Amino acid sequence: MSGAxxxxxxxxxxxxxxxxxxxVTGGAxxxxxxxxxxxxxTGAGASDGVAVASADAPSAPAPIALDAVASVAKPFxxxxxxAQDSWVLLYPEGMVKLNRSAGETxxxxxxxxxxxxxxxxxxxxxxxxxxxxxxxxxLGVALAQGWVSIR
Amino acid sequence: xxxxxxxxxxxxxxxxxxxxxxxTRAPARAPARAPARAPDxxxxxxxxxxxxxxxxxxxxxxxxCYNPVDFxxxxxxxxxxxxxxxxxxxxxxxxVQCGFSGGEPMLRDDLEILVAEAHRLGYYTNLxxxxxxxxxxxxxxxxxxxxxxVQLSFQDSTREANDFLSHxxxxxxxxxxxxxxxxxxxxxxxxxxxxxxxxxxxDRIIDMALELGAEYLELANTQFYSWAExxxxxxxxxxxxxxxxxxxxxxxxxxxxSRIRIIFVVPDYHETRPKKCMNGWGNVFLTVxxxxxxxxxxxxxxxxxxxxxxxxxxxxxxxWHDSEGFSRYRGTSWMKExxxxxxxxADDLGGCRCQAFxxxxxxxxxxxxxxxxxxxxxxDEIVARAEAATPSDPVARPLVFRDxxxxxxxxxxxxxxxxxxxxxxxxxxxxxxxx
Numbered sequence: 001m002s003g004a005x006x007x008x009x010x011x012x013x014x015x016x017x018x019x020x021x022x023x024v025t026g027g028a029x030x031x032x033x034x035x036x037x038x039x040x041x042t043g044a045g046a047s048d049g050v051a052v053a054s055a056d057a058p059s060a061p062a063p064i065a066l067d068a069v070a071s072v073a074k075p076f077x078x079x080x081x082x083a084q085d086s087w088v089l090l091y092p093e094g095m096v097k098l099n100r101s102a103g104e105t106x107x108x109x110x111x112x113x114x115x116x117x118x119x120x121x122x123x124x125x126x127x128x129x130x131x132x133x134x135x136x137x138x139l140g141v142a143l144a145q146g147w148v149s150i151r
Numbered sequence: 152x153x154x155x156x157x158x159x160x161x162x163x164x165x166x167x168x169x170x171x172x173x174x175t176r177a178p179a180r181a182p183a184r185a186p187a188r189a190p191d192x193x194x195x196x197x198x199x200x201x202x203x204x205x206x207x208x209x210x211x212x213x214x215x216c217y218n219p220v221d222f223x224x225x226x227x228x229x230x231x232x233x234x235x236x237x238x239x240x241x242x243x244x245x246x247v248q249c250g251f252s253g254g255e256p257m258l259r260d261d262l263e264i265l266v267a268e269a270h271r272l273g274y275y276t277n278l279x280x281x282x283x284x285x286x287x288x289x290x291x292x293x294x295x296x297x298x299x300x301v302q303l304s305f306q307d308s309t310r311e312a313n314d315f316l317s318h319x320x321x322x323x324x325x326x327x328x329x330x331x332x333x334x335x336x337x338x339x340x341x342x343x344x345x346x347x348x349x350x351x352x353x354d355r356i357i358d359m360a361l362e363l364g365a366e367y368l369e370l371a372n373t374q375f376y377s378w379a380e381x382x383x384x385x386x387x388x389x390x391x392x393x394x395x396x397x398x399x400x401x402x403x404x405x406x407x408x409s410r411i412r413i414i415f416v417v418p419d420y421h422e423t424r425p426k427k428c429m430n431g432w433g434n435v436f437l438t439v440x441x442x443x444x445x446x447x448x449x450x451x452x453x454x455x456x457x458x459x460x461x462x463x464x465x466x467x468x469x470x471w472h473d474s475e476g477f478s479r480y481r482g483t484s485w486m487k488e489x490x491x492x493x494x495x496x497a498d499d500l501g502g503c504r505c506q507a508f509x510x511x512x513x514x515x516x517x518x519x520x521x522x523x524x525x526x527x528x529x530x531d532e533i534v535a536r537a538e539a540a541t542p543s544d545p546v547a548r549p550l551v552f553r554d555x556x557x558x559x560x561x562x563x564x565x566x567x568x569x570x571x572x573x574x575x576x577x578x579x580x581x582x583x584x585x586x
Binding site: 074075077079081082083084088090091092093094095 | 250
């Protein structure tokens with residue numbers, strides 16, 4: 001009965017898994033990305049709220065500038081989960097499982113370093129150049145999802 | 152209506168390189184590097200969600216309460232040490248969301264100790280409360296303990312179920328608690344159970360949520376288990392009521408979507424496909440009841456022929472991986488027709504086992520909500536009864552409010568010999584414990 005949500009990443013196509021559960025009243029699987037759900041599960045899914053907002057705007061959000069500074073936004077909390085071997089974003093009664101690149105990017109968004117430094121750090125860590133556009137594009141998505149704030 | 156899944160704007164998985172071999176992107180669900188443990192198809196992932204039902208005690212008497220109808224006969228509670236062990240063992244297994252629920256969890260005076268330990272272990276900690284008992288002092292202690300989030304349920308503190316919107320006592324309480332929550336910068340989620348008697352007033356409920364400054368509002372149509380099942384005929388909305396409520400919610404989303412996120416949980420009897428209950432049996436969700444019984448969902452204890460393990464006798468690891476209770480309906484191999492050959496089986500995993508048992512008498516049957524179920528007529532009959540009754544005077548039988556006395560009475564009636572007249576006026580579902 002009560003809510004568990006595991007919205008597989010391949011369904012949303014954004015490289016994440018979303019899992020939420022809970023709900024005092026019973027009911028179960030809710031679906032990330034929509035506000036009409038089959039069961040309770042709470043869904044304080046702040047992340048999918050933005051996915052809904054994006055439904056009418058299929059074009060990708062604007063990339064984030066290299067001199068901007070990003071940090072993980074409330075109510076999300078980023079942490080590495082050994083059991084899942086992944087970075088995850090936790091929020092009220094839910095979880096976004098990030099793929100490797102998304103997780104490693106957000107882990108470097110400390111609210112102090114500009115995006116350019118995050119790009120440089122990723123390129124060094126993974127011994128690969130030319131990541132700037134991908135990182136900026138991903139942060140645009142993350143901003144639209146409410147995962148990060150930008151200043 | 153927003154039933155369709157919107158397309159995400161872009162694809163964070165599209166980053167090359169860091170994902171590994173030759174810059175190709177790994178499939179979204181594939182692990183980025185080899186898992187620590189050898190892959191084993193039969194081995195489930197971690198119980199990501201731990202719901203700690205600390206107590207069945209509650210100051211409220213909600214007629215839709217999901218606690219078991221016989222809760223009064225399960226009145227033992229794990230002690231602090233027992234809960235601390237549960238928190239540690241589940242976290243070691245990979246649980247990451249922890250909900251403290253009940254009953255009313257504020258009635259446990261060790262709540263702060265448990266929240267602090269959960270926080271220390273790395274859980275995201277959620278308190279699911281009616282707000283009764285959440286004083287300034289306890290809120291301070293919970294914030295100090297590291298509580299991450301409060302979900303405030305929005306039911307009445309009185310027995311006047313249909314009067315709750317105008318009841319000043321209710322509003323004063325929620326208003327006070329909302330201020331307490333906001334002052335500590337906790338994200339605030341309001342949960343309001345929707346049913347026949349209040350569904351016509353969702354506009355007022357949303358107005359109240361806006362006034363309280365909630366970031367999220369969950370309008371949860373009643374799911375008919377436990378006390379809600381006892382009161383089903385009184386609480387079941389008509390299809391027209393549901394449609395009107397959805398239109399209202401859409402209107403508010405258009406106007407206030409940036410201020411509040413409104414989640415509308417549909418009443419499944421009015422749908423044609425069942426919910427993917429718990430997102431799969433023993434898949435992500437682990438409930439521990441006040442007496443330490445571990446369940447794959449709140450109400451699984453009603454199912455016949457299954458013994459659910461107690462955390463006092465078994466480790467969470469063995470409960471999750473080895474117990475019969477958690478394995479029985481995991482995956483799809485337990486399915487019968489029509490689920491067994493159904494092309495949609497992965498979408499809903501056959502629906503809810505408890506609902507199948509309550510209506511079909513067989514926990515391995517398809518959830519009768521599904522129009523492919525041979526027992527769908529039972530659901531149709533229940534919905535037809537709701538349609539036939541007038542909203543103001545649905546049925547003669549009064550609401551049964553959840554309290555220990557009513558619980559003992561219902562248990563006694565359940566255990567009494569069947570009455571001599573077997574034919575019910577309607578095709579009453581088997582397993583229905585309502586009088």
